Amino acid sequence: MQHILIANRAAIAVRAAQTCRGLGLRTTALAARTDTQAAAHVAAADHEVTVEGRGLPDTYDSAARVLDAVDRSGVDAVYPGYGSLAENADFVAGLEERGVTFVGPSAAALRLAGSKAAAAEAARRIGVPVLPHATGRGRDEVLAHVHAMGLPVVLKPEFGYGGQAVRVARTEADVERAVAGSPEAAGGTEAAGTSWYIEKYLPVNQVVGVTLAVDHDGNVLPLGERESLLVADGLKLLEASPVAGVDAQVLEAMRADAALVAREFGLTNVMTVEFIVGPDRYYFLEVNGRLPLAYRMSESQLGTYSGARSGTDSGARSGAVPGARSGADSGTPPGADLVELQLRIARGESVSAAAHPVDRTRHCLEARLFVHPQELADFPDVGTLDRFELPDVDGVTYARSVDPERPVTYELILAQALAADTSRAAAARLVRKAVDGARVTGLRCYVEEITWRLDDEC
Structure with missing residues (x-):
């Protein structure tokens, strides 16, 4: 692993390029010719490879087009971030045939995790409760x-x-x-x-995601749990960690079952096992064998916390993972770099739970300004932003890479606002201040809905 194709775009692609640079790895950015917002993630990488087509299925999420880009760029590894390509077993099989390292699970493991029915049956066979x-x-x-x-x-x-x-x-x-x-x-x-x-369907329920990392020897590194506080149109707009209202013994049982599932499926990567918690017990929902969109929440609960600074985190790496070099940036709370952890697992390094415990006294909330589905009728031509300003709030960091001066294409999410504090209410007040102070016009992105829900947590 010396030359990495970053098979994604926007903030996660910038973050991956910066992490790779910190490890001394060369990077090539993937860019669709029709992507007017590609400049940020292209500038963060050492090289660029372009793909034709229009729309995510025909560009960034196209196994055929990205495999062709792999062949043309001469890379020896691919980093997918958290897009759908990260869980595409056919794409990974194509890499395996080429002898190119995939920073994520094997094709066989992804085939099992990718079928909801097969995954539920596999979980049931090892004694994990299913609906x-x-x-x-x-x-x-x-x-x-x-x-x-x-x-x-x-x-x-x-x-x-x-x-x-x-x-x-x-x-x-x-x-x-x-x-x-x-x-x-x-x-x-x-x-x-x-x-x-x-x-x-459970009418009264709580969806809990248990994040963990598993190396090639089956060692498990817990990376915390989170719950969905607001979901609209199938989009998780607000998540919180640690989980509230679930008994500590139940959470510990879910952590153990998540590790069982990951090992049974043969998954090696940073991933999330999702459960649904009802009044009496919990049940397995699914496995996402990829970096979670909420990865910065896990990072902020690892390591020694010294408080977040206000700033724009367009992907910059921060802190250390076991055996990894440390670093800092202008916005990310100190903690582990999960992108670096993924890269180290992919090249065969081990993880140790004892070396990096989760601090569950640190409360995190993350709000996501997804573009409203009504704005996506002409996708990938999303539209234009008349105004896009995010306030500087002490204790809040943003993940974003949108240039409001350019037409917005391919964007599904404009920004993520993350805060951590000593209580959920305190973290919620910080995120509310950030979201309420955001000035976003031209595209609808759930600002009002998130603000209303945060009122309940403050």
Whole structure:
């Protein structure tokens, strides 16, 4: 691993390039010719390789186009960040055939984790609790499973990614609408031909993500837990750590089950195992075998915390992981660099839980200014920002790379605001001050919804 293709864009691509530079690794940025915002992540890398096409499926998320870029750029490793390519087993198989290192799990592990049905069955076999579930295609087959299971249910495309097309069905009419819906409703595939994963719905629930790192010897490094505080349109707009309202013994059991799942699946990487917690017990939901979007929350709970500074973190690395070199930037709270941890695991280094404990007395909240789906009708041409200003708030750092002077293309998220403090309420007040003080016009991005929800936490 000497020359890395960064197969992503925006803030995570900038962060990866800076981390690689700190390790003495050469980098090549992937850039779609139609991406008007590519300048930031291209400038952060040593080289650039362009791809044709238009839209994520035909550029950054296209296994064929990115494999061609691998061949043209002569890299010996690929870093995917947290895009859908990070969980694309066919893409990873193509890298394995070429002898190119993938900074993430193997193709075989991703195939298992990528099927919601296969993943649930694998979890059940090793004694991890799962909800009643089934898979089916077409109206009649799906309805037969729903009748056997009982309403309400959750319907998900079996191989969906990132919460696409997840529907709660409370009536048979809801089920029929989902199964007969538009291609967009099925995550970009024809709804009628989609394999649906049907899962019993828990009306009172809490979604908890357990993040961990696993090396090639099966050693596990816990990286903390977080919960979703606000979800809209399938997007996690606000997350918090540590988890509130769940018994400590239950959390410890989920950590143990997350490690079991990761080992059983053969996953090696930084990843998240998601559980849903009901009134009486918890259940396995799915595995995301990639860097979580909330990776900076985990980083801020590792190492010795000395307080966050206000600033723009467009990906800069900070702090140290076991055996890694330390560094600093102008905005990231001290802690572990999980991108560096991924790179070290990929080249065969070990992790040690004892060397880097999680400080769960440090409370973190992260708000995400996702572009509202109504703004994405002409995607990848998202639109233009009339104004885009984020306030300097002591204790808040941002991940962003949008240039408001250029047309906005390919952007699904404009910024992430992270704060850490000694209590959730204190961290929530900081994030609320940042989001409420943001001046974003021209594109809608959930500012009001996040602010209202933060009022409940302050």
